[in-house]
Amino acid sequence: MTNPLVRIGVTYGALLIVAVLMIGPFGWMLSAAFKTERGIFAYPPQWIPEPATFANFTILTRNLPFTPSLVDGVFKPGIIGNTFAMTIAITAGQVATSALAAFAFARLRFPGRDLVFVLFLAGLIVPLEVRMVPIYLLVKQFAWLDTYQGLIVPQLVTAYGTFLLRQFFRTLPTELEDAARIDGASWLGIFRMVVLPLSRPALATLAAIQFTTWWTAFLWPLIVTTGKLDTLTLNVALNTFRNVNATQWGPIMAGSTVAVVPILVVYLVAQRYFVEGIQLTGLGGR
Secondary structure: OOOHHHHHHHHHHHHHHHHHHHHHHHHHHHHHHOOOHHHHOOOOOOOOOOOOOOHHHHHHHHHOOOOOEEEOOEEEOHHHHHHHHHHHHHHHHHHHHHHHHHHHHHHOOOOOHHHHHHHHHHHHHOOHHHHHHHHHHHHHHOOOOOOHHHHHHHHOOOHHHHHHHHHHHOOOOHHHHHHHHHOOOOHHHHHHHHHHHHOHHHHHHHHHHHHHHHHOOOHHHHHHOOOOOOOOOHHHHHHHHEOOOOEOHHHHHHHHHHHHHHHHHHHHHHHHHHHHHHHHHOOOOO
């Protein structure tokens, strides 16, 4: 038999290699954010900036309206504000619509329920790139280009979130709902007072996943915003530092460092719910 100490050493060694491979790019991004353009491409590579500089962050804020401001008496949320507004609105909307739809598919009985659910799930196999053109044409027809409505409204429903929450709702004991129904609670009352309080891990998991997805979104904001600063989001704004002649990697790395911070905060805050939700939503329903 293999020595237990050897087996543990091999396991931890493999985990260490994976951790380095995962963390390495983030470490290089953070290092490059404080380097000059020459330092970024220096050979051999230097992990510790010499000398360290904040010039990339200065260029970032000087060329783009990152922070909120008042312009001629009009409040401008800035690029960070735009990104937060889009991300929080879409996340909240998707959690709300997914929870309602998942409860209907998991607990309500109506003709054709399973067929409707299968058709609903068909949206999972159709990528956003395929649906982009018809959605864009609708947004353009509604005159929603370069508006918050155009960024947010088309993305308020997600088949993935509905499937995730439905699987969780099906694991909840029906006896609790029966007791609430005996006490006179309606389906909406059961959903609000019984199902939602028991579903915090799954809801937090979905919220964390969708927040990360839309905070880092690039393609949809790029298409809906045509460069107007009032609705420009973070990742699209960083793309302005690239052109056919040159790419300013320093400001891009600085902006990417700023973009990572909210994701880390969300993960640290929701870590317990995230792990618990992943475990629970993986269980099959009745």
